């Protein structure tokens with residue numbers, strides 16, 4: 077059976093927005109506190125739709141990334157900077173420090189090499205999905221573009237490593253059918269290879285953590301999140317009071333590990349997967365967005381319940397943008 081790539085492009089971008097929208101009210105909350113609000117998350121959403129009225133910076137920046145790629149029919153630094161500067165007028169919803177501080181400098185014409193913050197936050201990964209889609213058949217281009225798109229705002233190597241891993245995971249999942257599934261061994265081989273043979277010490281440390289994640293996939297979600305939600309976290313992201321709790325820190329490595337973990341634990345249903353992601357605890361909207369990109373790339377638009385799509389603000393525009401990105405992709409490759 078041949079896979080419908082347009083369906084997968086749309087599924088990926090709309091799922092970033094669904095995960096972000098569902099996770100938004102739970103940003104900065106402990107997982108155990110989130111689960112005290114409801115018995116059934118689906119019923120909770122139905123009863124309190126107004127709570128889920130917006131997505132946040134994750135979807136906003138993903139939209140700007142897609143627009144920049146379409147404008148340039150691929151990556152061009154100037155287009156990316158222009159789109160990210162436009163985000164300041166959206167205005168940003170719940171932005172991270174790494175993004176907002178560097179993009180404000182870009183606005184005033186400071187060259188990106190000076191403007192980029194030395195942040196290892198998850199800000200470059202939350203916006204990476206369009207790059208995983210557009211370069212899905214050009215893996216060399218995917219890696220270099222994931223890095224180039226990261227370093228204009230985040231100079232820390234953990235941020236670019238996370239961006240490469242998630243972009244590569246998306247391109248892998250686009251080619252998989254949720255009816256037949258995929259090999260977990262192959263998945264980890266592909267994502268660890270994407271950042272192997274690097275000069276960066278933290279990229280090697282990240283590979284060790286990815287292998288550790290793979291060997292702990294039989295853990296319950298809560299325990300896995302406690303184990304990985306502070307993995308690789310460095311100051312200023314470390315919050316001591318959340319030590320030993322399921323609270324995903326907004327750091328590149330911790331967020332990528334937790335998003336991958338939840339996604340891989342819930343491969344049988346899009347709805348169950350996105351519900352678990354958005355209620356992760358801590359940076360819940362970003363885990364929803366990043367994990368959502370993986371779930372959307374795997375399940376595709378046709379497996380996403382329409383009530384979840386309709387919950388997303390501007391969902392028609394996001395679907396149209398996905399189509400435009402797909403058209404740009406078919407024109408280029």
Ligand SMILES: [Mg+2]
Nearest residue numbers: 132133134361
């Ligand atoms: Mg956010």
